[in-house]
Amino acid sequence: MEDFVVEVRNLKKTFKRADGTPVNAVDDVSISVRSGECIVLLGPSGCGKTTLLRSIAGLEKPEDGEILINGEAMFSGAEKLEVQPQDRALSMIFQSYALWPHMTAFDNVAFPLKSRKLPKAEVIERVNQTLGLVGVSELSGQHPSDMSGGQQQRVALARALVAGDDLVLLDEPLSNVDAKVRDQLRRELVEMQREINFSAIYVTHDQIEAMELADRIAVMELGKIVQLGPPKEIYEKPSTRYVANFIGTVNELSGTVASKASDGSATVTTDLGEVEVPDEATLTIGSDVVLTFRPERCSISTHQIEGSPSWRGSVNTSSFFGSHTEHHINMSEQTSFVVWQAESTQLNYNDDVWVTVEPANIRVLPVETDEVSDESH
Numbered sequence: 001m002e003d004f005v006v007e008v009r010n011l012k013k014t015f016k017r018a019d020g021t022p023v024n025a026v027d028d029v030s031i032s033v034r035s036g037e038c039i040v041l042l043g044p045s046g047c048g049k050t051t052l053l054r055s056i057a058g059l060e061k062p063e064d065g066e067i068l069i070n071g072e073a074m075f076s077g078a079e080k081l082e083v084q085p086q087d088r089a090l091s092m093i094f095q096s097y098a099l100w101p102h103m104t105a106f107d108n109v110a111f112p113l114k115s116r117k118l119p120k121a122e123v124i125e126r127v128n129q130t131l132g133l134v135g136v137s138e139l140s141g142q143h144p145s146d147m148s149g150g151q152q153q154r155v156a157l158a159r160a161l162v163a164g165d166d167l168v169l170l171d172e173p174l175s176n177v178d179a180k181v182r183d184q185l186r187r188e189l190v191e192m193q194r195e196i197n198f199s200a201i202y203v204t205h206d207q208i209e210a211m212e213l214a215d216r217i218a219v220m221e222l223g224k225i226v227q228l229g230p231p232k233e234i235y236e237k238p239s240t241r242y243v244a245n246f247i248g249t250v251n252e253l254s255g256t257v258a259s260k261a262s263d264g265s266a267t268v269t270t271d272l273g274e275v276e277v278p279d280e281a282t283l284t285i286g287s288d289v290v291l292t293f294r295p296e297r298c299s300i301s302t303h304q305i306e307g308s309p310s311w312r313g314s315v316n317t318s319s320f321f322g323s324h325t326e327h328h329i330n331m332s333e334q335t336s337f338v339v340w341q342a343e344s345t346q347l348n349y350n351d352d353v354w355v356t357v358e359p360a361n362i363r364v365l366p367v368e369t370d371e372v373s374d375e376s377h
Contacts, residue, residue, distance in 0.1 A: 004071075005166050005199040006033040006056060011065035012077075013051055025051040026062065027223035035166070038193055038200040040210040043220035043246070049203045050171055052220075056201065057092050057169050058085035069167060086115075090167040091160035095175055098156065099144040105131065105155045106140045112163045130162040131155075133192065150181035157189070161196065170202045174209065186212050207247050211235070219243050235294075241365050244292050251298070251337045253291040254367075257283045266364070271332055272311045277362050288367040295340040297361040300327055300347075301354050310356040313337065318347040329355055 013026040025048045033039050041049035054060040055075070056067055064077035069090065074083040091112070099108050106127055113123045131137045134154040144152050153173060160168050174182045190213060193200060204210055210217050211231045218228045219242075227239045238244035241252070255270035266283050268275050268291060277291060304310045313329040316336065327339045327347060337355050347353065 003035045004032045005035050005037075005069065006031075006201065007066070007068040007071075008032070008052070008056065009066040009068075011052070011055060011062050011067065013048075013055055013060060013062040015051075024048075024223040026055060029065075029223070029225055031218060031225060031228065033167075033199050033201060034215075035199060036193075036197045037215045038202060038213055040202045040204060040214035040217050041220055042204060042207065042210045042217050044205055047220040048223040049220050051223075053169050053171055053201060053203050057090065058083065058088050089165055090169060091163055091165045092169040093153075093156050093160045093171065093173045095172040099152055099159075101144050104141050104143055105136065105147070105158075108144075108155055109159045109162050112159065116163070126162055126164075127158075130158045133161065134158045135188070148181075149177045150185065153177055153185060157185075157192075161192070161198070166199055168198050168200045170200060172203055172205070175204075175206075182209075189213065211247075217247075219246060236363075238292070238363065238365070240368070241290055241292070244363065244365065249295050249338055250292050251295065253335060255289055255291060257285050257287050257289060260285060265359075268364070271334055275309050275362075277359055277364050283364065283366070290365050290367055292363045292365055293357050293361050295326070295338040296324075298337070298339055298355055298357040300329070300339045300341065300345075301356065302352070304354045305356045308356050308358050309362070310354050311337075312352065312354055315347045315349060315351040315353060317349070318345075320344055320346065327353075329353060331355070 008029060008031045011026050011029045015023045015025050017023060029052060041052060043049050051060055055062050058074065061082060062075060062077065066073060067075040069088055073081055074088050075081060109127045109130060110123050113126060131140055134157050136151055136154045139147060139151055139155065174185055177185065186209060202213055214231055216229060217231055217234045218225045219234065220226065221242055227234060227243045234243065235247050238247060244250045253270050253272065255268040255275065257266055258269045258274065259267045260283065265276050265278060268277055268289060275291060283289060311331055313331040316328040316330050318325060318327045324340045324342055325344050325346065329337045329339060331337055339355060
C-alpha cells in the first residue's frame, strides 16, 4: 500500500459570478501526493489550481468530496467534517510572502514554533538552523522592509520549513522575484526538498518552473485535472491540444483521417498533402485530428528529404537565441511552423526551405468539439 501524505477524492468547489452564474472552480478532482513527492498544479489563471490548493489548506470550504492528510480526514462533505487550517499539520508559502512587517526575520520564522509553545532553547536552535538552510542567517535581526524580494521569499520559505511539517503548500511563491533570483531559488528548493524530504504541492502558471520542480505535473483546465504525469511524459505525450499548447511550443497541422492500415498507421489528409502517422489515438476514418510536433523534433534543409513527411515553405523570420536558432516558416496561408536548430544557421527572409519530421515524433490528437478557444490559454 502506497504512503500518501495527501489524498483528495472527488473534490468540488463552486463559486458564483456577480451575475449569479455558477463556476465549477474545482470540478470532481481526485489526486494523491506520495511521501517526499512534489506535485505541481499547472494552468492559466482561472483554471482552479489555487482554489484546489487553498481547499487542501483549509482556506476554502468545498461543497463535496474528501481531503485526507497523513490518512486523517481534514474535510468530508458527506460527514460535514472540516478541520481548521491551523490543525492540518501543513505549512503554506504565499505569493505575497505574508511576512509580519513589524517582526525580524528571526521572529517571523519563530512564530509557528512559539504558537506551538515549544521550549525557547529549541525555538532558537531550529530557527537558526532553518535560516542557515535557506542561506539568510545574516538577516536574522532585519525586518522585511530592509530585505530584497528574494531575501523575503527565503525567510518565508524558512518559516514554512521550520515547523517540520510533512506537507508544504506553495502558491506561486517565486512570481514576485526577478528572473535570475527565481532560477536560483528554484534550484535551491529542489535541493532542500531532497534533503528534508517534505512533500509539496506547488501552484504555478510557469511551464519551466513546473518542469524543473515537479515529480509529477497536474495540468488543470476549467476546474479539472486533464493530465497528470511526469514532466517528460506531459511534454512528449500530451493527451490533448490544450496540454500540448500549454507545455512548451508546439507545431500543429490540422487534418482528417483518410484511411487506416493493418500495421497500426493512419493516413491523414492535410492542406500540405497526405501524411502517414502512427495511430496513437483510437482514430476513426473521417475524424478530425491535429498532428503535433515540437520545434526541436523537426529539421530544416534546402532540399526535400525522402522517407519522412517533408514540406516546402518559405522563411518568415530567423532569430539567434544563443542555445538555438529559431526559424518561423510559412507553409501555406493557413499553416506556419517553428523550427529550432542547435547550430546557428541564419536564413534570410523568403528563402525556400523544406521542413522534415520523423513520423515517430508526430503526436496525433483528436479535435474535441468543446475545446477551449486559444484565447483562453
